[in-house]
Amino acid sequence: MTFTRRRFLTGAAAVVAGPLLADRQRSLKTVSIFHTTDLHGHILPTQTYDGIGNLGGLARCASQMRQWKRESPDHLTLDIGDVYQGSMASYQSQGKVMIDLFNKLSYDGWVLGNHEFDWGLEVVAGAIARSQAPVITGNVSIDGRPSGAIDSGPLQNLTPWQIKEVGGFRIGLAGLVTPGLPYWLRPELLKGLEVHDPVEILKVSIAALKAQNVDAIVVLGHMGWRRADDYANRVQNLLKEVEGIDLYIGGHSHRDQPSWYWSNVLCTQANYFGIHCGRVDLSFDLESRKLVNRRAWTVLMDERFALDPLVIESATPALEKASAHARVVIGHVKEVISARGRRSPFWEMLCRSFLTAAKKQKIPADLVYHGTFDTPDVEPGEKTIADAWKWIPYENFLVRAELTGSQIQTILREGKKARFGKRDLYGMDPKELDSKKRYSILFNSYDSQSGGRKLMKLREILEEASSKTQMLPINTREAVIDYFADH
Helix, strand or coil: CCCCHHHHHHHHHHHHHHHHHHHHCCCEEEEEEEEECCCCCCCCCECCCCCCCCECCHHHHHHHHHHHHHHCCCEEEEECCCCCCCCHHHHHCCCHHHHHHHHHCCCCEECCCHHHHCCCHHHHHHHHHHCCCCEECCCEEECCEECCCCCCCCCCCEECEEEEEECCEEEEEEEEECCCHHHCCCHHHHCCEEECCHHHHHHHHHHHHHHCCCCEEEEEEECCCCCCCECCECHHHHHHHCCCCCEEEECCCCCEEEEEEECCEEEEEECCCCCEEEEEEEEEECCCCCEEEEEEEEEECCCCCCCCHHHHHHHHHHHHHHHHHHCCEEEEECCCECCCCCCCHHHHHHHHHHHHHHHHCCCCCCEEEECCCCCCCECCEEEEHHHHHHHCCCCCEEEEEEEEHHHHHHHHHHHHHCCCCCCEEECCCHHHCCCCCEEEEEEEHHHHCCCCCCCHHHHHHHCCHHHCCEEEEEEHHHHHHHHHHHC
């Protein structure tokens, strides 16, 4: 090969330019976000609503996240709410076992869900105080003091937004809880806590984060995927009305939605009970510091994933205590107790147990308006506390009111139109109700607040001063256990 002066100069330029061009190549930094939601106290594998077992649980999610952390050293770990209500181990510890696990797994933040309040504001305050990670929820206030400006009391450590420095980038986090709380939870449980319009509150949080020069804004919302927004899940409206959001991580609606876009915002949601674990990768241009790529996905937590040893070591005492408690025998069933139909023998047993519990507390009660929870027939044999948890899956309280026969008839008409629940009146044939006479009647606390806006007339009637409505210190599940043991 003949080297001319032209070839020599071209070659020399290439040798010099090569390293210079390499130095100028732009590179990316990826920050990963690992997320769980709606764990409901599930540490070990559980089953889906369709009965498919050996799936989920925080122990498996932790195993997956541990692997991801090795692959992606620049990361955040977050939870989107409904952390502790739903399992016996968590109930017995008043949520402490779940918060302790979040601490041990170095969660970077979590959001309040609606079920956090099922056991009262004191439990919420204890969880916030116990958490080493910030609890990020902006659209609540207590006694008129908003999140982030509460200088004393149970929610003083609550924050509407937080900034995390990860891999040299500033990630702004803004948290929201579903505005549906007042339609599920009694004022006696909320004790002055109010939930506000998430749109207006989020606008304030986004402005505050932008003023702090964050590189990306992530909204953590205990509101989830729906084909169309409803009163409790206003995600589409939220993302349409509020600008500047890069990523929305949802919860509450118990759906696995790995990745979707709304108003150019990447959205993701990781199911319930830890059945899926979620991950998002945010990639930034190191030179311009701009977010140039967003990717989200979820992974099914099946038998491929081992139980995380740290989670098991930490949670075993609570799990063993709960397991022993679940095996306690409450009685025996001689014949099948049918749960079929609106006025089934099983429904009758529930209602009798509530009237008996009230009588033991010397609280006068004539009637019960209640439903069932799509419970299968109760088969003959030994029954345990674990069975009672299947019959009554939520920690509701009894609520007593004094209503006229006419008001009760109005409630019955409304209930028959409502979907699900199989609610009916126990203690008297509705046809025999005296329209003007007042009756002492029992409800559960969820229904008394409208049963998720299915019973708004019921709620309206109970709010009248003449109804003398009061929440009783009687847990509906405990009432059933007590009645079953007696009989």
